[in-house]
Amino acid sequence: MQRILLADDHPMFRQGLRALLEREGFEVPGEAADGHAAVRLARELNPDVAILDVGMPLMNGLDAAREIQKRVPSTQVVLLTMYEDDAYVFEAVRAGIRGYVLKAQAAADLVAAIHAVLRGAVYLSPGISATVVNAYRSRSELPQDPLTDRERQVLQLVAEGKTTKEAAHVLGLSVKTADSHRTRIMQKLGIHDTAGLVRYAIRRGVIKA
Numbered sequence: 001m002q003r004i005l006l007a008d009d010h011p012m013f014r015q016g017l018r019a020l021l022e023r024e025g026f027e028v029p030g031e032a033a034d035g036h037a038a039v040r041l042a043r044e045l046n047p048d049v050a051i052l053d054v055g056m057p058l059m060n061g062l063d064a065a066r067e068i069q070k071r072v073p074s075t076q077v078v079l080l081t082m083y084e085d086d087a088y089v090f091e092a093v094r095a096g097i098r099g100y101v102l103k104a105q106a107a108a109d110l111v112a113a114i115h116a117v118l119r120g121a122v123y124l125s126p127g128i129s130a131t132v133v134n135a136y137r138s139r140s141e142l143p144q145d146p147l148t149d150r151e152r153q154v155l156q157l158v159a160e161g162k163t164t165k166e167a168a169h170v171l172g173l174s175v176k177t178a179d180s181h182r183t184r185i186m187q188k189l190g191i192h193d194t195a196g197l198v199r200y201a202i203r204r205g206v207i208k209a
Helices: 011-023 035-045 060-071 086-093 101-119 128-137 149-159 164-171 173-190 194-203
Strands: 004-005 028-033 051-054 076-081 099-103
Touching: 004 011, 004 035, 004 099, 011 028, 011 101, 011 128, 028 035, 035 051, 051 060, 051 101, 060 076, 060 086, 060 149, 076 101, 099 101, 149 173, 149 194, 164 173, 173 194
Parallel strands: 004 028, 004 051, 051 076, 076 099
Antiparallel strands: none
């Protein structure tokens, strides 16, 4: 029986997904409400597939996916989101994620996406633009992300309104290290205020608008 980790910050939605997956014969050994918890559970449970909502607090699904792929490479990732915007899906392409399912089509698409990523294929919900499909075929043409994984994590927390001290606590860093990350983010992006960081985070799909 294949084991599925669910991560979404809406409990009712997770319950619906669990019921769907269990009807299809999957086991769901763990659920998470944010990206940090998802990464921790993936390391503990080593599931076959992690289904991650993109728009989770503290650590979004894209960065959680990156962490899971580094720390638990045997776990395949399917992103689940309400967003069809190219920016969000491009970030998934950049992260090497092969499954991207729109929440509006989850009942019809999710099981097919799980089977696809388990056999090494790519699954994109119908409705994802041809531009994004083509990006999967020519991944080398995508511009490089200027930020490191840790810098993106700090960016999300700052954009969510966390102070540097709060961000340091969430990430297990010293305040000095978190402040250094924030300074480098601003230098790399040429952005000099928090409002600008928030706008950038929204545009890049790091946080929800």
